[in-house]
Amino acid sequence: MWLAMAVLSALFAGLTSILAKCGIRKTDSDVATALRTIVVLLFSWIMVFVVGSAGTIRDISGMSLLFLILSGIATGASWICYFKALSLGDVNKVVPIDKSSTILSVLLAMVLFGETNHLAVRLGGTLVLAVGIFLMIERKEAQDDIEGKGWMGYAVLSAVFAALTSILAKAGITGVESNLGTAIRTGVVLAMAWLVVFMKGKQREIKEIDRKELIFIALSGLATGASWLCYYYAIQNGVVSVVVPIDKLSIIVTVAFSCLFLKERLNGKALAGLALMVLGTLAMTVWA
Numbered sequence: 001m002w003l004a005m006a007v008l009s010a011l012f013a014g015l016t017s018i019l020a021k022c023g024i025r026k027t028d029s030d031v032a033t034a035l036r037t038i039v040v041l042l043f044s045w046i047m048v049f050v051v052g053s054a055g056t057i058r059d060i061s062g063m064s065l066l067f068l069i070l071s072g073i074a075t076g077a078s079w080i081c082y083f084k085a086l087s088l089g090d091v092n093k094v095v096p097i098d099k100s101s102t103i104l105s106v107l108l109a110m111v112l113f114g115e116t117n118h119l120a121v122r123l124g125g126t127l128v129l130a131v132g133i134f135l136m137i138e139r140k141e142a143q144d145d146i147e148g149k150g151w152m153g154y155a156v157l158s159a160v161f162a163a164l165t166s167i168l169a170k171a172g173i174t175g176v177e178s179n180l181g182t183a184i185r186t187g188v189v190l191a192m193a194w195l196v197v198f199m200k201g202k203q204r205e206i207k208e209i210d211r212k213e214l215i216f217i218a219l220s221g222l223a224t225g226a227s228w229l230c231y232y233y234a235i236q237n238g239v240v241s242v243v244v245p246i247d248k249l250s251i252i253v254t255v256a257f258s259c260l261f262l263k264e265r266l267n268g269k270a271l272a273g274l275a276l277m278v279l280g281t282l283a284m285t286v287w288a
Contacts, residue, residue: 037190048177064173064181065184072185075162076192081154234247245284
């Protein structure tokens with residue numbers, strides 16, 4: 001079951017990137033992040049009441065709550081960096097770097113949670129993933145403007161915070177119903193996202209958002225909510241060093257949709273990198 005949820009998480013995460021890209025063509029990325037988090041939070045709490053776990057919130061230990069909050073902070077930081085990178089660069093360039101968080105997550109899970117079964121396969125799969133990610137990263141041409149070059153730095157920061165998110169969430173969600181854990185940490189992300197908006201004085205831009213982009217932002221929020229619910233169920237019940245790579249296969253969905261709808265193309269080197277990422281992930285999954 002947790003493997004199936006991990007696959008669904010990847011599917012919805014892939015849709016998230018494309019829908020978000022469509023929603024931030026003109027809209028500021030910080031404002032878009034804050035708005036879509038509202039949708040994610042509403043979706044998360046609806047699921048909490050559907051599964052009837054709201055009453056267990058009082059049973060959450062102080063330590064679990066602390067790790068959930070830290071996970072939410074890491075997620076907020078990752079989102080802010082990720083959607084800023086998407087607003088500056090092509091989806092097919094930003095996403096592979098963001099997915100490099102897989103490598104750090106897998107290594108940390110092995111050390112912190114003792115996930116060392118089939119160690120040689122997992123290390124080998126991680127190495128193949130790393131090579132694939134390297135091949136997919138395309139550098140900007142020298143004549144690109146300064147703003148355009150900034151996407152890589154934001155993408156790298158997004159990957160680092162995303163890796164911390166998975167590890168902190170695994171620690172915090174122990175003994176907590178996964179939907180409830182997701183809802184709690186989403187509340188932290190929402191507070192952090194709106195804090196950034198007000199600190200930068202961007203709240204006035206909300207009234208100027210294009211309605212079409214607002215729809216894409218909302219749909220992106222729904223896709224994220226669905227992805228999170230599946231992901232943290234898989235994290236809670238499965239093996240982190242396997243769940244995280246499967247979730248990162250969302251890049252296949254992202255690449256497919258970006259080619260179809262955003263007309264972004266991959267060269268031969270990038271396609272080879274994508275194939276290696278899939279191969280490395282499948283190797284770790286088969287020997288889970």
